[in-house]
Amino acid sequence: MNITIITGASSGxxxxxxxxxxxxxxxxxxxxxxxxxxxxxxELSLALHTKCRVIDMDVTNSASMNQLSELLAVSKPQIRMLVNCAGFGLMGAVEKLSLEEQLGMIRLNCEALTEMTYRCLPYMRGGSRIIQMASSAAFLPQANFAVYAASKSYVLSFSRALGQELKKRKIYVTSVCPGPVDTEFFDIAEKYGKTLSVKKLTMVSADKVVKKAIRDSREKKDISVCGLPIQAFHVLTSLLPHSVIFHIMKFCK
Ligand SMILES: NC(=O)c1ccc[n+]([C@@H]2O[C@H](COP(=O)([O-])OP(=O)(O)OC[C@H]3O[C@@H](n4cnc5c(N)ncnc54)[C@H](OP(=O)(O)O)[C@@H]3O)[C@@H](O)[C@H]2O)c1
Structure with a gap:
């Protein structure tokens, strides 16, 4: 049985x-x-043509993860694609946000993504693909988005290294690094802080990001960056010293 697994499938x-x-x-x-x-x-499963299995679970819950592992062991599927989208971000200063909320970002964005990937790998074969939702926040440390940006740097670094390891098995890993995407993400992200207006100018649709991500995954690219402004930001963060970019960002509203 060939399957695709998508986490964070309930929105965005x-x-x-x-x-x-x-x-x-x-x-x-x-x-x-x-x-x-x-x-x-x-509701989503009813809109799709492919048969769906609805698995309502908290991916940070280890008992639920164990149940998913048992389901995999019983069904023995071939996972042709894993898409790790479950994630959240919270803006605000490290000192102001609660510790629990900040550790929650690390548990979901880093630990759960790593665990899901690890548990799915035995069921993947040559030609299988993994898509990991990172973010353009992975390119540069970000004041007032510190833990989120660091968690996405982890996703990008982990996934690129994993992609190297899995090349010999012909399993391809693509990290998706968009700038702002128009989804419910901001309902949570802006609970305590506001996104810079300049960032909001680069907002794109989920449709555009996903189209590019699927194309880049097909082309076995290790990173997918959607839209000219974010591609330019990616180049800048790899060319300029970060201290220079921090200075420029001080003037951004
Ligand atoms: N939107 C952006 O601007 C943007 C930019 C760059 C990267 N990203 C990344 O893209 C990914 C998807 O975000 P989005 O924009 O689509 O936001 P979203 O609409 O808020 O979607 C987040 C998804 O994660 C799921 N989720 C959250 N906590 C979970 C948990 N503990 N267990 C299982 N599922 C959980 C949510 O479902 P339930 O609430 O039903 O569990 C939801 O389906 C995230 O990793 C985000 O960091 C977003």
Whole structure:
């Protein structure tokens, strides 16, 4: 049985992956949709042509992760694609945000993504692909978004290294690094702080980000960056000393 697994499928970018992969992959037996909000997943599953398995779980919960592992062991699927989208960010100064909320970002964005990847790998074979949602926040440390940006640097670094390790198995890993994407992400991210207006000018749709990510994954690229402004930001962060960029950013509103 060939399957695709998508975490964070109940909204935004994860939901968009489900919709686009459903119309692209005609030889996929099932799409496994993972998130906590079951009703959203069920609604999505009804809109897809591919058979879906709705798995309502918190990916940071180890008992739920063990249950998912048991399900994999029983079904023995071939995972042709894993898309790790579950994630959240919170803006605000490290001293002001609660410790629990900040550790929560690390648990979801880093630990759960690593665990999901690890548990799925035994069921992947040559030609399987992994798509990891990182962010352009991975390119540069960001004051007032410190833990989130650091968590996404982890995703990018981990996934690029993993991609190197998996090349010999012909399993390809793509890290997706968009700037702001128009999703529910900001309902949580802006609970205590506001996004810079200059960043909001570069906002793109989930549809655009996912289209490019799928294309880049097909082309076995290790990183997918959508849109000219964010591609330029990526180049700048690799060419200029970060201290110079921090200085420029002081003038951004
Ligand atoms: N939007 C942006 O500007 C942007 C930019 C760059 C990168 N990203 C990254 O893209 C990914 C998707 O974000 P999005 O924009 O699509 O935001 P979103 O609409 O808020 O989606 C987040 C998804 O994660 C799921 N999720 C959250 N906590 C979970 C948990 N503990 N267990 C299982 N699922 C959980 C949510 O579902 P439930 O609430 O139902 O569990 C939801 O489906 C994230 O990793 C985010 O960091 C977003």
């Amino acid at each position: 970018i994860g939901q968009e992956f489900a919709l686009q992969l459903d119309s692209l992959f005609h030889n996929m037996d099932e799409i496994w949709l993972i998130a906590r909000r079951k009703e959203r997943l069920t």
